[in-house]
Amino acid sequence: MEVTFEGEEQDPDVRFVRGTGKYVDDIKLEGMLHLHVVRSPYARARVLSVSGGITGNELKATMESVGEDAGGKSAVSFPALSASYVNYVGQPVAAVLGLDRYDAADKAEEVDVQYEPLRPVIDPEKALASEPIHPGMENNLVAAAELGKEFEVKAPIEIEETLRMTRISPNPMETKGMVAVYDGSNLTVYASTQSPFSWREGLASSLGLKEESVRVVQMDTGGGFGSKGGIYPEYVVAAYAAMKTKRPVKWSETRYENILSTNMGRGVRGKMKVYADREGKLKGLKADILVDVGAYPLGGGGWTARWIASQLVGPYSVPRAYATAKAVLTNKVNMGPYRGAGRPEAAFFMERMMDRLADETGVDAAEVRLRNATSRRTTSPLGMEAPPSKQLFMKALRAFKYSSRKKKENVGLSFFMLIPAAYGGESAKLAVKGGRVKVWMGGSSHGQRHDVFAKSLVSEELGIPQDVIDFQHTDTRSISGGVGSWGSRTAILGGGAIVEASRSLKAAAKKKLGKKYSPARLLEGEYEAEAFFKPKDLLNTLGANMASARLTKEGNAVVDEVVSFYDAGKVLNPFMLESQITGGVAQGIGEIMYEQAIYSEDGQLLTASIADTGVIHATEMPKSVVMTAASRSTLPHGAKGVGESPTIGVPPAATRALEVLLGRRFTTLPIEPEKLWATDVAGVKEVRVR
């Protein structure tokens, strides 16, 4: 019993407009059962008893590996199904199987769970003083780091601010899901994923299987934004159910379940203090970062606080900096990567301070940034390397027509560094047979159309037409290793791997054919090449945004236009790049205006429908203008990362534009529409902003 992609339309756009994409929930296999998960209605409770269906008394698996966080093992064990304590609303406690989703939901009635509710810890700022949520822990602190050196400095300008980015739901349009098939010795999983290899590793370790006996195939995947990189308890339970029943098992969650049980992004507080001279030149930076990691520190909880702190200085140069970073447990679903994953937090905190600095010194916001940018490669006192930044920002200002627009409009700027997730490298494989070339990547598209640059790179390298190249779904059986698609990494690393694999394939053909070698001859033979590409150089890149804001005739402040100017290296496909960036602009605007997860005091999620979570509609989207600086990277194809740039750069620029328009200081995201209503359309300036 197998899902195949035989005869599939190669162009995903054509496939998708016809409705013939193959997503997990479209799979229908003979004898397939549907899994329904029974979840905790409490944010914190002791499970007194649980009976009916598959429970944690039967399946004693814990979550071992979660993709992007691989290696970040925690002392706290996260059970696939909890039989002792539950720690967030929506945590799985049991699962039942039915012939279809209705039947499975009916069967859930047969599950009986007795809980003793406990007082939950919800506010991360109170979590350190609260009793530990997990038995056996001393407190709720799960990670603490100190970066740079404590310092004292005399400065005429000292500004302190507490900034917050509220938790948000990633909300890919396709919810999470999978189909598991077990043949008695091998487990095959059809997945909606950003990383089949993380799934393979995670499922094998949670279920005590050998990785060789687990195959993960990526289906068409309806978005991820970080949330589909790692594995979740439900995946382990569904795979177990298939192994137990020897029947295919589908798990496909509802949106309500997706919002309850998917790792959320952000949820970070930054206490910032900058020291500067009267000309706006930074003399020092201090910061204290607090991350709300939720109930189990597995989605990134182990590293996020330090990661944010490490990049606070961004593209600037500062003589001294000191940061402390903590991550705390609360009774909420885990925190995890969401487009940008720590980068937007760092940029928002720093860029808000640059705007404050402009206001306090009376120096223009662009000039303040320029005065702190550098013309050389630097390593910040917090340990992060940055490329020379001054030139790029000057180019951006010219491209924005900043000086003239600033006179007429309410504009905000941002300047930031994008650190792509280059660690671990990435793989690609090529196989020539029967006149056609098949291409696989270790981590592939969940909406980015990696096939477009993959085909064009292979075609360029081998001198063959694109229409003989077939881009394949990532399948752990077809390629020997891989990492995954996240952190602005696939065009740079996967692209690099494609170039390397193409070159070694070409070399093999040349060796075999000698002087007779030609691209046409290459296609007549049979060749295979796989490459695992690991870059050695600094791939950190820079970007800037300008946003403008205006009042509608009803008196609402809105972001009117967002201009992006990013150093994307050699642009592999301008059309796709623009499309990616504009999508990220929408997420950035959603994040500053509306998007947030709101919890009640007892830990119930109040924003539990996609409408409540605040994602924006076509009517709320500002104009997006995309520009790039063409500076090749040192990689064979010259590319740099770009996918996360807009969620890093747009929030601070757009927040500033609204601040300038309304004359109100904004320190917490989302700003919320009710705070964006002009009480006086003429504009009462409550704070002095320039």
Next chain:
Amino acid sequence: MPQTSHIAVEVNGVKREADVEPRLLLVHFLRENLGLTGSHIGCDTTSCGACTVLLDDKAMKSCTVLAVQADGRKVMTVEGLGGHGKLDPVQEGFVAEHGLQCGFCTPGMVISAYALLQENPDPTEDDIRTAISGNICRCTGYEKIIESVKHAAKARRRRRT
């Protein structure tokens, strides 16, 4: 056995009959019973529009209509567009302007756009934004979707003249 009702629905021009539970949603009837998996399920609160179909020529979110309510009526899904291997101008517009990324919201967007152009062959940009404001896309930022609809409107007008 749960009680069932007999329904007859014309789907993409073909009469389809079935005995269904009264609680069965139209989108599940289309996807599970008929295998028309083009209509997607992106939420459970009629908010996202991924399941949009035409019900008696009106754009409708099929996750909030019971299959029994469609009895005796006409449904068109994304699979009913185009024909003979050809794309409808609306589909062509989405391909030409790349009005999609992950493709999950696409069938609903395409149907909403199709319904708009049936009613208003020459929509303004604001008309388009309003017409697709019941459809959520998380990838594109909508701009290229709007361009796709404009492209489709032009192509349709050209075809008529």
